[in-house]
Amino acid sequence: MLTLENVFVNYGAIEALTGISMHVEQGEVVTLIGANGAGKTTTLRTITGLLEPRQGRIIYEGEDIGGRPTHKLVARGISMSPEGRGVFANLSVRENLQMGAYLIKDRGKVAADMDRAFKMFPRLKERESQKAGTLSGGEQQMLAMGRALMSNPRLLLLDEPSLGLAPLVVHTIFEAIDEIRGKGTTILLVEQNAHAALSHSDRAYVLETGRIVMEGPSKELAADPRIKEAYLGE
Amino acid sequence: MSTFLQQLINGVSLGAIYSLIALGYTMVYGVLKLINFAHGDVYMVGAFMGYYLANGLGVRGAQALGMSADGLLARGLLGSGAMEPSLITALAVMLLAMAICAALGVIIERFAYRPVRKYSRLTALITAIGVSLLLENGGQVVFGADPKFFPELFKKRNIELFGGASINSADIIVLVIALALMIGLQLVVFRTKTGRAMRAVSFNLQSAKLMGINTDRIIAFTFALGSALAAAAGVLVAIRIPRIDPLMGILVGLKAFVAAVLGGIGNIPGAMLGGLLIGVTETMVVGYLSPTYKDAVAFAILILILLFRPSGLLGSVSQEKV
CATH class of the missing domain: 3.40.50.300 (P-loop containing nucleotide triphosphate hydrolases)
Structure with a gap:
């Protein structure tokens, strides 16, 4: 590959x-x-x-x-969860995930992918509307990975x-x-x-x-x- | 009381213009961490584009381009009689000037800033000063060094207010248009996908790339947007005070830059607030102290803000969590 x-x-x-x-x-x-x-x-x-x-x-x-x-x-x-996570600190968890799906036009697909990310990391669901900058390091890492997966x-x-x-x-x-x-x-x-x-x-x-x-x-x-x-x- | 009201109206109208220019500084800083010192000169070009759109290039100018001496190019939208002085005309002139300057902004970014982006920020800053000098001196060559008198795009009149104050209709129209443009910008930045990409680029360029965002295109778009707003400011200023010259962008550009710093550079609502504050403070100083200090106010504010709140009124100190 x-x-x-x-x-x-x-x-x-x-x-x-x-x-x-x-x-x-x-x-x-x-x-x-x-x-x-x-x-x-x-x-x-x-x-x-x-x-x-x-x-x-x-x-x-x-x-x-x-x-x-x-x-x-x-x-x-190809998608990457970068070193230091690189989450968008001023955006909410949900908006960060939406960013990950920037190239995907089908909204239904984005919603389904977001559910999948929340299923993988239930902590993110709890923090859905919180700004990414306020998350703990571990939560930010989950977000970075969830976000990287949003582009499928x-x-x-x-x-x-x-x-x-x-x-x-x-x-x-x-x-x-x-x-x-x-x-x-x-x-x-x-x-x-x-x-x-x-x-x-x-x-x-x-x-x-x-x-x-x-x-x-x-x-x-x-x-x-x-x-x-x-x-x-x- | 009437002085206060009068100066407040003047100040908000002037401040809205500073805000429009400050937005360009702040947006470009947001995506590139560059103080685009040529931005004030784009505002100047905007005013001149408005002038030529309304008045035409003149007989010699049109003939130099091989066009007839009494066509639209020679006499402009107003001179050729294609349009009557009216609000529609003012809007048409402004929108066309905005489009031309948007293209100018994209060209400046593409040919001056993009090639030096991989070098240090100081390199980009010096390039910006170079572009600024080019536009100022180039403007003197192309437009002529002596001031030009901006045509009246619509009939102005004075409106009496309670308490003895009066307001010129131009001030109201300038204010309304400036506010409409700012609301439009907010919608673009906070409600559209491109706006979302702009914010992503300004938060973290590398992450934005990893999201699949074509960051070069977003940066070019940011320059287009900022330059269009500067052009609008140029036309609006010329509507208020119809005297334009190729160096008009220097002082206004600096003041708008101060406005952006005051609001918190990189912060869009901050630039709007900063512009309004500088405008109102300036007119209040003119009204209550002396017009002599008019231009010093902005810089006194700059010194204060740098001493006491360097991140600006709405700017925040960014923190990184481990």
Whole structure:
């Protein structure tokens, strides 16, 4: 579904990604783990067109999408819950969800999708008319994910969904990830919480300073002594 | 009492014009975090467009473009007799000037600001000052440096009020049109999908992109909207005080900018409120102190607001939750 071939990305003179190759197949949950500054967020931002690759190809559903404007990729079925959530603080929960459905013209469909989001995150329903800025961090994360789903993506990118959240909320978020994949949406998950990420995904890539240093089925990586030592703290 | 009433009416009418211009500053700041210093000059262009629409380009101007010396282009809507002075004429002139300036705003954004958007904000700011100088000096070349007298688009008359005050019909019409435009803007921004996208872009550009919003188009639309309102202000000002010149946008632009800061830059109702407050304060100073201080008022207000409430009257300090 998605293939990155030898992708290089720069921030000015700084090389953020130095030749990343990876692929995500239809229906999979693939996770990208690594330390701060390894290039995880950069990878997602490049896939969604927020950054332009200096070199290499990004092939989505058979087409090179490198450097395409973000709004066109959203229309093509890629959606992202960004790092830091990026909710519209001055808009209500409901309006935030409506924003997520910006490209969908059928109002009935939007209403049905909103019900679905509320079903997945009943807390959002309780806070429906509250401004997003007044929500807790966990609720904002739920909103960011619910909002990303409103465009009915085929490929959902999640950037650090559990960052800074209480363990109970982290649990809720990962349950939601299982639920989303159960409905057939392909997921690319970026996480610092390697333990949770590996136990909720099919395959994993390990990023270190802009390059992929390990890859394989999540179960195998979770059992690998190097991963255990570096990322699972065992 | 009659002075107060008179100056209040004058002030609200003048303030509504400041509000219209302030809206352009505040909306562009909202989406780009850019103080568009050329905005006051777009207002000037708006006034001149109104002038040429009503009076035509003149015989030489029309002939330079290869048109006949007594057609619509040479003599304008009024001069050629195509329209009589009336409210309809005033509205037609204003709407056409708005359309022309909307296009000008889009061109400025596309060719001056968009290419430098990826660089620092300071770069954009300096570009804005450059565009401003270009319009001011270009205006002197194209329109001529000497003032022009704006034609009377409709018959003005004085209306006596109770308490000895009188009000010019132009002031009432300016006020009504300005308010109608502001209500229209509110509807666009808060009731339409494009307006929703504008607000999304101003809250968080990256998130707006991720919603599938074509942010370039929304930014261009914001410039069109702001520039159209500035053009309306230009025509309305010229209806009140029919003397226009290519540098008329400098001071008024600065005052409207102060109005936007006073209301809270980026805040649409704030710009409206700020404009009205600056207008009323200015006319009150003229009425009760001395006209000498007229232009100093806005800047005194700016200093006070920056000292005591830098986020403006309606602006809020944004907080991020972890």
